Amino acid sequence: MEKAVKIRTENLCFSYNGRTILHKTSIEFAEREITAIVGPSGSGKSTFLLTLNRLWEAIPRCSLQGTVAMNFDGSFHDIYREGYPVTRLRRQVGMVFQIPNPLPMSIYRNVAFPLQLKGGLTKETIRAQVEDCLRKARLWDEVHDRLHSSALDLSGGQQQRLCIARALILQPEVLLLDEPTSALDHATAAAIEELLLELKKNCTILLVSHYLNQVTRIADTVIELHNGTLVRKGEKA
Numbered sequence: 001m002e003k004a005v006k007i008r009t010e011n012l013c014f015s016y017n018g019r020t021i022l023h024k025t026s027i028e029f030a031e032r033e034i035t036a037i038v039g040p041s042g043s044g045k046s047t048f049l050l051t052l053n054r055l056w057e058a059i060p061r062c063s064l065q066g067t068v069a070m071n072f073d074g075s076f077h078d079i080y081r082e083g084y085p086v087t088r089l090r091r092q093v094g095m096v097f098q099i100p101n102p103l104p105m106s107i108y109r110n111v112a113f114p115l116q117l118k119g120g121l122t123k124e125t126i127r128a129q130v131e132d133c134l135r136k137a138r139l140w141d142e143v144h145d146r147l148h149s150s151a152l153d154l155s156g157g158q159q160q161r162l163c164i165a166r167a168l169i170l171q172p173e174v175l176l177l178d179e180p181t182s183a184l185d186h187a188t189a190a191a192i193e194e195l196l197l198e199l200k201k202n203c204t205i206l207l208v209s210h211y212l213n214q215v216t217r218i219a220d221t222v223i224e225l226h227n228g229t230l231v232r233k234g235e236k237a
């Protein structure tokens with residue numbers, strides 16, 4: 001049976017300062033799969049991820065045309081439709097960046113604050129969920145005795161895992177991961193890959209990766225960014 005579609009782009013075009021990065025990209029991503037996005041450095045993979053959560057809107061002189069629609073609650077929603085709440089989108093679509101971006105606050109608060117912002121939960125529930133996400137991201141053992149020290153003092157690989165934990169805390173339906181294991185040793189990267197395989201039971205995962213072995217190990221589908229357009233590997237742009 002064909003898998004349901006979670007994300008659909010239609011004629012998606014994107015440019016920075018008049019320079020076209022994505023050109024008439026129409027593609028679908030299946031629900032509860034890991035799709036790897038590959039392609040040469042500088043081809044626009046990270047940019048494509050930004051079009052799926054509207055984060056590019058903070059960058060000056062960018063322009064986007066076309067449609068990005070996601071299936072939430074059984075029907076497709078155009079995420080750029082006037083009135084679609086960005087706050088809801090950010091809860092539904094989590095992201096881990098290529099360069100870790102911990103906030104200048106404690107390890108604990110970095111993971112807890114999206115839940116604190118959402119509100120309505122007891123301190124105990126938040127604490128339990130923070131621990132769960134730090135364990136899933138394979139960071140708990142290294143930080144459980146210094147949760148209230150600054151996240152900025154963590155190593156690059158620890159910061160990367162912290163950002164994975166933060167992305168998990170709201171249980172997003174879509175997870176965008178830009179080279180999430182680039183700063184990790186082999187064993188930790190393998191543990192994160194296992195986590196992604198576990199997460200895809202409930203989550204649609206798009207993974208930008210330069211590691212062919214990783215892509216082969218965990219991706220259900222491979223999409224290549226070629227001449228500004230995303231195509232399934234093996235298809236012609």
Ligand SMILES: Nc1ncnc2c1ncn2[C@@H]1O[C@H](COP(=O)(O)OP(=O)(O)OP(=O)(O)O)[C@@H](O)[C@H]1O
Nearest residue numbers: 016021039040041042043044045046047048059098
């Ligand atoms: N904020 C920005 N302003 C202007 N140009 C940008 C900006 N961010 C990225 N670009 C340009 O857009 C192009 C695509 O960049 P992007 O980071 O999306 O590529 P990528 O495929 O993810 O690269 P890599 O594999 O090296 O991470 C590059 O030429 C880059 O210089």
